[in-house]
Amino acid sequence: xxxxxxxxxxxxxxxxxxxxxxxxxxxxxxxxxxxxxxxxxxxxxxxxxxxxxxxxxxxxxxxxxxxxxxxxxxxxxxxxxxxxxxxxxxxxxxxxxxxxxxxxxxxxxxxxxxxxxxxxxxxxxxxxxxxxxxxxxxxxxxxxxxxxxxxxxxxxxxxxxxxxxxxxxxxxxxxxxxxxxxxxxxxxxxxxxxxxxxxxxxxxxxxxxxxxxxxxxxxxxxxxxxxxxxxxxxxxxxxxxxxxxxxxxxxxxxxxxxxxxxxxxxxxxxxxxxxxxxxxxxxxxxxxxxxxxxxxxxxxxxxxxxxxxxxxxxxxxxxxxxxxxxxxxxxxxxxxxxxxxxxxxxxxxxxxxxx
Amino acid sequence: xxxxxxxxxxxxxxxxxxxxxxxxxxxxxxxxxxxxxxxxxxxxxxxxxxxxxxxxxxxxxxxxxxxxxxxxxxxxxxxxxxxxxxxxxxxxxxxxxxxxxxxxxxxxxxxxxxxxxxxxxxxxxxxxxxxxxxxxxxxxxxxxxxxxxxxxxx
Numbered sequence: 001x002x003x004x005x006x007x008x009x010x011x012x013x014x015x016x017x018x019x020x021x022x023x024x025x026x027x028x029x030x031x032x033x034x035x036x037x038x039x040x041x042x043x044x045x046x047x048x049x050x051x052x053x054x055x056x057x058x059x060x061x062x063x064x065x066x067x068x069x070x071x072x073x074x075x076x077x078x079x080x081x082x083x084x085x086x087x088x089x090x091x092x093x094x095x096x097x098x099x100x101x102x103x104x105x106x107x108x109x110x111x112x113x114x115x116x117x118x119x120x121x122x123x124x125x126x127x128x129x130x131x132x133x134x135x136x137x138x139x140x141x142x143x144x145x146x147x148x149x150x151x152x153x154x155x156x157x158x159x160x161x162x163x164x165x166x167x168x169x170x171x172x173x174x175x176x177x178x179x180x181x182x183x184x185x186x187x188x189x190x191x192x193x194x195x196x197x198x199x200x201x202x203x204x205x206x207x208x209x210x211x212x213x214x215x216x217x218x219x220x221x222x223x224x225x226x227x228x229x230x231x232x233x234x235x236x237x238x239x240x241x242x243x244x245x246x247x248x249x250x251x252x253x254x255x256x257x258x259x260x261x262x263x264x265x266x267x268x269x270x271x272x273x274x275x276x277x278x279x280x281x282x283x284x285x286x287x288x289x290x291x292x293x294x295x296x297x298x299x300x301x302x303x304x305x306x307x308x309x310x311x312x313x314x315x316x317x318x319x320x321x322x323x324x325x326x327x328x329x330x331x332x333x334x335x336x337x338x339x340x341x342x343x344x345x346x347x348x349x350x351x352x353x354x355x
Numbered sequence: 356x357x358x359x360x361x362x363x364x365x366x367x368x369x370x371x372x373x374x375x376x377x378x379x380x381x382x383x384x385x386x387x388x389x390x391x392x393x394x395x396x397x398x399x400x401x402x403x404x405x406x407x408x409x410x411x412x413x414x415x416x417x418x419x420x421x422x423x424x425x426x427x428x429x430x431x432x433x434x435x436x437x438x439x440x441x442x443x444x445x446x447x448x449x450x451x452x453x454x455x456x457x458x459x460x461x462x463x464x465x466x467x468x469x470x471x472x473x474x475x476x477x478x479x480x481x482x483x484x485x486x487x488x489x490x491x492x493x494x495x496x497x498x499x500x501x502x503x504x505x506x507x508x509x
Contacts, residue, residue: 034432036432036466037470037474037477039415039431040416040428040430040431042426043416043431141458145461148463152469153460154432155460156432156455157455159453159454160457160458161460163429165429166429166442166446169446170450170452170455171455201451225450225452227446227449227453227455228450228453228454228455229452230458231457
């Protein structure tokens with residue numbers, strides 16, 4: 001994987017081609033696995049971590065699996081390149097910021113990635129565009145089987161896959177769906193959705209930003225329980241609740257356009273105007289404005305830009321992407337003006353194609 | 356909020372409400388993360404048995420029960436056996452279930468024997484290094500490499 005050409009394109013899962021892609025950005029399956037004969041990462045010495053990395057790197061690279069996985073060792077990467085992988089959602093922030101031997105094996109289409117020496121020795125991840133949990137699980141399950149042929153996992157008859165943290169033990173499975181819920185937020189119903197999901201023992205968190213207000217209106221719904229239920233049960237519980245949340249968002253969008261059409265149109269147009277003309281733009285403001293534009297594009301209130309292009313802007317305006325595309329390190333002030341410049345140029349380009 | 360202080364082997368238990376605990380700075384608002392919640396859950400479940408539990412140490416990774424409790428993380432797969440007694444109520448509380456009913460690794464049986472042997476050899480290697488018996492260590496290292504190769508092709 002070439003770290004310098006990575007920022008120009010975007011992962012396949014962002015393509016907005018999956019089911020319900022106007023609301024469901026992506027579906028993700030994560031499996032936590034550990035080697036049976038080593039201490040967990042938090043208790044492994046630097047030497048042991050190096051041993052684990054060599055052992056797993058060799059097996060991941062030679063895996064009889066399609067697509068082929070490329071291994072990237074993180075210790076040898078600059079902080080900026082590590083940040084780039086975080087922004088692509090190929091690795092966690094924790095893995096990027098930790099120390100010692102660690103890495104990630106990535107499929108060229110970025111749908112599959114396997115982190116090495118995160119909290120667990122192995123974190124398998126499959127991200128699919130749109131609402132496609134079952135497909136993501138099938139890929140993850142197949143990859144898991146192939147890997148287990150070569151790698152002996154820590155497994156307990158009674159407790160299942162053993163993980164560093166007791167909250168992941170059992171299936172080691174975290175299934176999550178990322179949703180764009182701008183209308184539910186605008187109509188002030190997001191808290192209600194939160195409470196309903198929490199009652200069902202599901203976790204909801206904003207993808208970016210803290211607390212209940214997520215910047216960009218992106219929310220991730222995932223399971224909390226990993227023990228005592230099968231993988232299929234866990235996935236079905238989430239899969240069954242998502243259509244209700246989608247229906248909620250659709251209904252809120254209808255209400256907005258029916259009752260507040262001029263105001264919504266104004267909001268969308270202003271957002272587009274600001275993105276295309278501002279001279280200084282923070283990450284957070286960009287997310288919020290792009291969220292309005294995304295809503296407008298989905299509602300057909302704006303025809304200068306399509307969903308794919310909006311999705312791409314979300315990714316490309318992040319700090320590491322900007323810096324990699326410009327080929328230099330920038331402080332946050334410089335980033336804000338470069339981000340504004342990038343948006344002005346890009347929107348002019350997009351607008352030009354459409355006319 | 357429960358606080359168990361052990362001073363010179365004497366155990367003192369204190370109980371605080373949320374407000375007092377905050378005044379005592381036992382509980383800082385911003386520290387209310389998963390680890391903190393886990394620790395408090397672990398704490399509640401072991402209540403009166405802390406003395407006995409605090410002597411538990413995993414022979415495999417060397418983690419002490421109190422260290423596990425403080426970090427909310429296990430040190431190695433074997434800890435689930437060693438700390439089984441305090442862990443089961445914790446798992447029940449987190450997951451509302453204590454029995455895995457999901458996937459079983461299809462190749463586990465094939466791996467088991469070889470892994471046992473490898474674990475044993477690695478243990479011997481560690482103690483050889485500690486004894487500074489470097490010839491033994493080199494010999495063990497070679498044996499481990501060969502075993503690992505077998506594993507890779509198997």
